[in-house]
Amino acid sequence: MATALDMTAKQAEPEQESLAPVVAVEKVFKSFEGRKVLNGITLSVNRGETLAVLGRSGTGKSVLLRLIIGLDTPDSGAIRIHGRATAGLAIDQMGEIRKKMGFLFQNAALYDSLSVQENVAFPLEHHRKDMPKSERTDRVRQLLAEVGLERDIDKMPSDISGGMQKRVGLARALALEPEILLLDEPTAGLDPISSGEIDELVLKLQRERKMASIVVTHDLHSARTIAGRLALLNEGDVVIEGAFEDLQQSDIGFVKEFLKQS
Amino acid sequence: MSDRGFAPVADLSPPVQTRPTAFLPSIADYAANLFNGFFEWFGSLGIFSWQVLRAAVTPPYEWRELIRQLDEVGSKSLPLVAMAGAAIGVILSLEARYSLSRFGAKSMFPATLVYSVIQVMGPVITGLVVSGRVGAGMGAELASMKVTEQIDAIEASAINPYRLLAATRILACIVMLPLLTIATDTTALLTGWFAQAMVEPLSFHQFIANGFNNATFSAFLPQTFKTAVYGLIIGLIACFQGMRTRGGAAGVGRAATNSVVLASLFLILADVVLVKFILVFFP
Numbered sequence: 001m002a003t004a005l006d007m008t009a010k011q012a013e014p015e016q017e018s019l020a021p022v023v024a025v026e027k028v029f030k031s032f033e034g035r036k037v038l039n040g041i042t043l044s045v046n047r048g049e050t051l052a053v054l055g056r057s058g059t060g061k062s063v064l065l066r067l068i069i070g071l072d073t074p075d076s077g078a079i080r081i082h083g084r085a086t087a088g089l090a091i092d093q094m095g096e097i098r099k100k101m102g103f104l105f106q107n108a109a110l111y112d113s114l115s116v117q118e119n120v121a122f123p124l125e126h127h128r129k130d131m132p133k134s135e136r137t138d139r140v141r142q143l144l145a146e147v148g149l150e151r152d153i154d155k156m157p158s159d160i161s162g163g164m165q166k167r168v169g170l171a172r173a174l175a176l177e178p179e180i181l182l183l184d185e186p187t188a189g190l191d192p193i194s195s196g197e198i199d200e201l202v203l204k205l206q207r208e209r210k211m212a213s214i215v216v217t218h219d220l221h222s223a224r225t226i227a228g229r230l231a232l233l234n235e236g237d238v239v240i241e242g243a244f245e246d247l248q249q250s251d252i253g254f255v256k257e258f259l260k261q262s
Numbered sequence: 263m264s265d266r267g268f269a270p271v272a273d274l275s276p277p278v279q280t281r282p283t284a285f286l287p288s289i290a291d292y293a294a295n296l297f298n299g300f301f302e303w304f305g306s307l308g309i310f311s312w313q314v315l316r317a318a319v320t321p322p323y324e325w326r327e328l329i330r331q332l333d334e335v336g337s338k339s340l341p342l343v344a345m346a347g348a349a350i351g352v353i354l355s356l357e358a359r360y361s362l363s364r365f366g367a368k369s370m371f372p373a374t375l376v377y378s379v380i381q382v383m384g385p386v387i388t389g390l391v392v393s394g395r396v397g398a399g400m401g402a403e404l405a406s407m408k409v410t411e412q413i414d415a416i417e418a419s420a421i422n423p424y425r426l427l428a429a430t431r432i433l434a435c436i437v438m439l440p441l442l443t444i445a446t447d448t449t450a451l452l453t454g455w456f457a458q459a460m461v462e463p464l465s466f467h468q469f470i471a472n473g474f475n476n477a478t479f480s481a482f483l484p485q486t487f488k489t490a491v492y493g494l495i496i497g498l499i500a501c502f503q504g505m506r507t508r509g510g511a512a513g514v515g516r517a518a519t520n521s522v523v524l525a526s527l528f529l530i531l532a533d534v535v536l537v538k539f540i541l542v543f544f545p
Contacts, residue, residue, distance in 0.1 A: 091422050092422060095420040098420035103415070105415060111415070
């Protein structure tokens with residue numbers, strides 16, 4: 001027989017779930033061919049929050065994003081999306097979680113045999129099969145307009161610049177209206193104006209869609225602009241986590257050195 | 263003197279060199295690596311096959327991509343296999359006429375050509391030609407997608423790449439190989455008859471009537487439809503090699519080469535088993 005206490009606990013469950021971080025990384029270890037890349041890191045992101053993950057090249061920032069979206073699996077530790085652990089899920093089960101996530105790859109990873117329009121339409125064609133074609137076309141145009149590329153819809157990825165490719169990648173990542181946005185070096189290799197435009201775009205999306213975002217970057221200026229919270233990684237560990245001011249006030253040698261060099 | 267009564271050989275031998283002893287472990291290491299690599303490759307292929315099978319039999323089905331691949335494998339290979347068949351027909355006709363004349367068995371020409379084309383040459387030539395064209399193409403395309411993270415992007419978009427990329431390609435190969443074999447056989451028989459008719463009168467009707475005299479479906483159908491297994495081998499090896507590629511442009515090149523080489527090799531090895539199997543079940 002269920003006691004009053006049990007009932008209270010059961011009723012409280014949905015409340016706890018909604019309070020759980022949208023993305024939780026718990027004591028995650030990852031090695032490649034004997035080389036430790038992530039050394040038991042713990043991070044979390046809540047709805048409407050943007051976390052910037054900073055660090056030198058090769059410190060496991062991109063690996064962290066790949067683990068979160070399930071393209072790699074952690075050696076140990078847990079990753080939870082909306083409170084659900086992703087470990088051991090089959091590819092189609094993981095697919096259900098991935099529908100709630102948008103991922104911008106470092107090099108955009110556009111499908112080179114498809115046009116800009118077809119790239120953005122790709123997730124919609126597979127997951128919104130009930131959507132009429134005209135509505136899908138309108139949605140693609142709207143997404144491309146949001147990233148300022150409505151005039152380039154028929155171009156091939158090879159015919160547009162790196163910055164434009166990243167915008168197309170961002171439009172594709174937003175196609176399924178994700179609740180979580182993962183951005184891998186969104187401003188790397190871009191000129192300052194293009195970087196600023198990408199930052200503006202991410203800020204606009206945060207305001208309008210209240211997504212939880214994780215931005216991996218080594219661009220401190222960009223991180224400071226778009227993220228409310230920053231985590232600095234070194235040799236697979238989180239050295240410091242907090243607002244930009246917390247990093248500025250830190251006495252840790254690596255943090256000082258990183259801020260000085262950035 | 264030693265206990266056995268022989269002079270100690272070691273005293274007269276040249277100083278011991280360290281090189282041969284260092285060489286032996288390196289051979290052992292190489293052999294061990296080769297052995298491990300061999301089993302690792304087959305293990306990975308088994309896991310890959312399971313993933314593809316599971317993706318292929320569960321919805322959603324990728325009909326549009328399947329149709330695109332049927333066109334890619336089928337209609338785009340048709341001219342190539344038809345030309346290969348035409349060449350084989352002429353070669354077999356010339357060789358058969360010469361050999362049969364020597365043994366006074368010229369009347370056996372139509373049956374010899376029909377049987378050698380349909381039972382042996384047609385399936386193998388089709389398999390090898392498709393392995394070269396489709397195997398290399400698929401291997402290189404998927405490898406290029408892998409190294410540019412396009413396959414990761416498909417997976418990140420919640421689409422199963424085993425279903426979209428591998429299952430559709432493998433199924434297209436399985437379906438198209440028997441049809442392409444029929445095309446190869448047809449052109450080979452046409453050109454084989456034509457080459458013979460150029461030398462001495464032989465009507466096409468007579469050629470077909472003599473060639474297929476007493477022939478049963480079981481003599482030809484298993485030989486034609488065994489190429490579905492070739493299709494499975496070509497598609498599976500090309501997709502596997504492509505989707506596990508690492509290492510940029512060099513990796514793409516390796517994947518394309520390995521796809522063709524391994525698919526052709528396994529195709530010939532499979533033929534040994536299939537021929538025996540067909541002889542047992544369709545005597």
